[in-house]
Amino acid sequence: xxxxxxxxxxxxxxxxxxxxxxxxxxxxxxxxxxxxxxxxxxxxxxxxxxxxxxxxxxxxxxxxxxxxxxxxxxxxxxxxxxxxxxxxxxxxxxxxxxxxxxxxxxxxxxxxxxxxxxxxxxxxxxxxxxxxxxxxxxxxxxxxxxxxxxxxxxxxxxxxxxxxxxxxxxxxxxxxxxxxxxxxxxxxxxxxxxxxxxxxxxxxxxxxxxxxxxxxxxxxxxxxxxxxxxxxxxxxxxxxxxxxxxxxxxxxxxxxxxxxxxxxxxxxxxxxxxxxxxxxxxxxxxxxxxxxxxxxxxxxxxxxxxxxxxxxxxxxxxxxxxxxxxxxxxxxxxxxxxxxxxxxxxxxxxxxxxxxxxxxxxxxxxxxxxxxxxx
Amino acid sequence: xxxxxxxxxxxxxxxxxxxxxxxxxxxxxxxxxxxxxxxxxxxxxxxxxxxxxxxxxxxxxxxxxxxxxxxxxxxxxxxxxxxxxxxxxxxxxxxxxxxxxxxxxxxxxxxxxxxxxxxxxxxxxxxxxxxxxxxxxxxxxxxxxxxxxxxxxxxxxxxxxxxxxxxxxxxxxxxxxxxxxxxxxxxxxxxxxxxxxxxxxxxxxxxxxxxxxxxxxxxxxxxxxxxxxxxxxxxxxxxxxxxxxxxxxxxxxxxxxxxxxxxxxxxxxxxxxxxxxxxxxxxxxxxxxxxxxxxxxxxxxxxxxxxxxxxxxxxxxxxxxxxxxxxxxxxxxxxxxxxxxxxxxxxxxxxxxxxxxxxxxxxxxxxxxxxxxxxxxxxxxxxxxxxxxxxxxxxxxxxxxxxxxxxxxxxxxxxxxxxxxxxxxxxxxxxxxxxxxxxxxxxxxxxxxxxxxxxxxxxxxxxxxxxxxxxxxxxxxxxxxxxxxxxxxxxxxxxxx
Numbered sequence: 050x051x052x053x054x055x056x057x058x059x060x061x062x063x064x065x066x067x068x069x070x071x072x073x074x075x076x077x078x079x080x081x082x083x084x085x086x087x088x089x090x091x092x093x094x095x096x097x098x099x100x101x102x103x104x105x106x107x108x109x110x111x112x113x114x115x116x117x118x119x120x121x122x123x124x125x126x127x128x129x130x131x132x133x134x135x136x137x138x139x140x141x142x143x144x145x146x147x148x149x150x151x152x153x154x155x156x157x158x159x160x161x162x163x164x165x166x167x168x169x170x171x172x173x174x175x176x177x178x179x180x181x182x183x184x185x186x187x188x189x190x191x192x193x194x195x196x197x198x199x200x201x202x203x204x205x206x207x208x209x210x211x212x213x214x215x216x217x218x219x220x221x222x223x224x225x226x227x228x229x230x231x232x233x234x235x236x237x238x239x240x241x242x243x244x245x246x247x248x249x250x251x252x253x254x255x256x257x258x259x260x261x262x263x264x265x266x267x268x269x270x271x272x273x274x275x276x277x278x279x280x281x282x283x284x285x286x287x288x289x290x291x292x293x294x295x296x297x298x299x300x301x302x303x304x305x306x307x308x309x310x311x312x313x314x315x316x317x318x319x320x321x322x323x324x325x326x327x328x329x330x331x332x333x334x335x336x337x338x339x340x341x342x343x344x345x346x347x348x349x350x351x352x353x354x355x356x357x358x359x360x361x362x363x364x365x366x367x368x369x370x371x372x373x374x375x376x377x378x379x380x381x382x383x384x385x386x387x388x389x390x391x392x393x394x395x396x397x398x399x400x401x402x403x404x405x406x407x408x409x410x411x412x413x414x415x416x417x418x419x420x421x422x423x424x
Numbered sequence: 425x426x427x428x429x430x431x432x433x434x435x436x437x438x439x440x441x442x443x444x445x446x447x448x449x450x451x452x453x454x455x456x457x458x459x460x461x462x463x464x465x466x467x468x469x470x471x472x473x474x475x476x477x478x479x480x481x482x483x484x485x486x487x488x489x490x491x492x493x494x495x496x497x498x499x500x501x502x503x504x505x506x507x508x509x510x511x512x513x514x515x516x517x518x519x520x521x522x523x524x525x526x527x528x529x530x531x532x533x534x535x536x537x538x539x540x541x542x543x544x545x546x547x548x549x550x551x552x553x554x555x556x557x558x559x560x561x562x563x564x565x566x567x568x569x570x571x572x573x574x575x576x577x578x579x580x581x582x583x584x585x586x587x588x589x590x591x592x593x594x595x596x597x598x599x600x601x602x603x604x605x606x607x608x609x610x611x612x613x614x615x616x617x618x619x620x621x622x623x624x625x626x627x628x629x630x631x632x633x634x635x636x637x638x639x640x641x642x643x644x645x646x647x648x649x650x651x652x653x654x655x656x657x658x659x660x661x662x663x664x665x666x667x668x669x670x671x672x673x674x675x676x677x678x679x680x681x682x683x684x685x686x687x688x689x690x691x692x693x694x695x696x697x698x699x700x701x702x703x704x705x706x707x708x709x710x711x712x713x714x715x716x717x718x719x720x721x722x723x724x725x726x727x728x729x730x731x732x733x734x735x736x737x738x739x740x741x742x743x744x745x746x747x748x749x750x751x752x753x754x755x756x757x758x759x760x761x762x763x764x765x766x767x768x769x770x771x772x773x774x775x776x777x778x779x780x781x782x783x784x785x786x787x788x789x790x791x792x793x794x795x796x797x798x799x800x801x802x803x804x805x806x807x808x809x810x811x812x813x814x815x816x817x818x819x820x821x822x823x824x825x826x827x828x829x830x831x832x833x834x835x836x837x838x839x840x841x842x843x844x845x846x847x848x849x850x851x852x853x854x855x856x857x858x859x860x861x862x863x864x865x866x867x868x869x870x871x872x873x874x875x876x877x878x879x880x881x882x883x884x885x886x887x888x889x890x891x892x893x894x895x896x897x898x899x900x901x902x903x904x905x906x907x908x909x910x911x912x913x914x915x916x917x918x919x920x921x
Binding site for chain 1: 817822
């Protein structure tokens, strides 16, 4: 439905040229819910705006359905108003001088394809009913709450019956509880309508809940495309692993195949690499087992629990092994482990990457920040 | 300039930083002076303080019977005082903006560390806003340099010249041919000085940004609680300015318009009140002026807004590389004194365009110059207004298939309407009061209302000029009221809520 090939876009700023998109390739199937996920400045919004026609790419090609929307080879650029897409903006962009009804109707009465008047009324009412805003049709837009504005924006985008719906962080201005509620509603609604969605967010939980497939972006490049499970379990790079939930990194050196000497001792792994090659081993906090008898005897390490924090549905442990500090999570069942423990690292849950450069580790702080703890 | 700052800065502080009741009224008192033509209050001041016939001077000398007590308004100091009163609202607006953008937390920090109110005002607040005050001072100096109206009304008949009035006498000499060559040379000199001052202004302004506190969150400046006495004092100060700057001269003007020859208010004088001056007005001429002025007000305001909207939209919204250049060009007339502008327009019309576009002596020449000059103001205003409208509001329309012109009509213009109405009235009023540019471009065929009044004044018919001025004031009252009304109701950015 949406095909993007070799898309390039740069901005010139005071600091010089910034490459916002570097050779982006993407193919989105009809009816798919596709999420662009990345930290701010990764180019995801730029990519969305290029698809919308609000930014003109430097080179490459964009195809919407069967229509070429942009092609640097054919010197072709369809204006945004010719692309027949629906879009929900981060600020909602509800026109404040109009009522709810007029907001939804304006693209129909002033747009390119003008349905007859009676049909407009029908379509607007239908769209408002879909988002459960039909009781508010005559309300002036400035009197709406954030959540209501968000729904009107969605209704407006759907009223023109678009084949493609673009959404630019539509939930980022809602509070956490409302966000969860709206998230499920959007998923259900667009699923029923069968519209193709391209959705931009920086929230990996939101991405995983909504998406059929996710593209993880950073520095204007697509790092990996896949469904939520693949991205969580089989990240192709440390950056992607970082982006989907917290993860502990342990540096090490390959001894021989399937075995690595690390800061915390020898670990058996599912990874073949050159002997003596430097690697980083990643394991998610919930995958480490504390004082468990499960699994085999190997991959067990003596450790000390230095602190534990109870957060309701789980306990977060800070664990020391020699000089390394790791984070582990467990369900609060039975007696909470403390003091000296034995820590088990399941072989199949560990991810291993060549240790190309130390910046990966420091980068994690930049990308993840503190908000990971809140989730 | 000193007079302007003396009145402008404290009133700005009072309005922005104290809890004075009826802020709206105090704001109006300070700013209405911008709309009332400066030459009208200047005329009032002449009636008050003219060395021979001035009301105050006559009263003083009859009481004190002392020649030394006479105050001569027709001196550089006197003219400066009157001009300063006229420019005080400008100082007020500029400094008020500075007060608004200083972070009150800086003052609160001073208070928290045990620094008293007066000390913190002197040691913290004033240094913080000093660049703002300095910038306002330089800006006012630039305007004062090229000011024409006040010196023309007060000084010209007494042969006390300033830059601009001297220039005027070269172009419109009482005898002999116009000395265009001399005027041009003199104009270049004036422009150089004005340019220098503008440069200084921008330097100071940029320095001022070092202190500017830019935060995303909005805060309410801390307000000082006034005591009862403080309220009286504050109102007294604002009222004093209003009486001195507007009420007194205008009332004097009104008074004198009903008298055949000027005299002090007394029982005898009341008996002499008559409409004779009004009957004696050159009505056809006056109506011509009124008609021309009305045409100018409507055409100029509309054209300026159209041109400014186009320019501002390109500057703020488009990604064209030359947009900053366009912005600078649009702003340029701001740095050029109006009288210089008019002079060069007269040259162009007289010597370059005379044969193929016979525009000299028509109202359209004046219109063209007004539009050029006011566009710098119009773009400034619309740039601000546009920057407050989120671009996504337009993009939403674009993505949903609404074409550019329809987007303008159904989204942008309705959203900008408050700013547009405000701007239209403002420009119309500025056009109405304009004397400087008109004075150089007017011929009998394209006379404007202010020029009719001034013409009467110049030929010594003071009383009849006062009568004409009163008529003019009556004519503009509904506009001022409109401006005030809409300005409050449709404040720019009112949609933001």
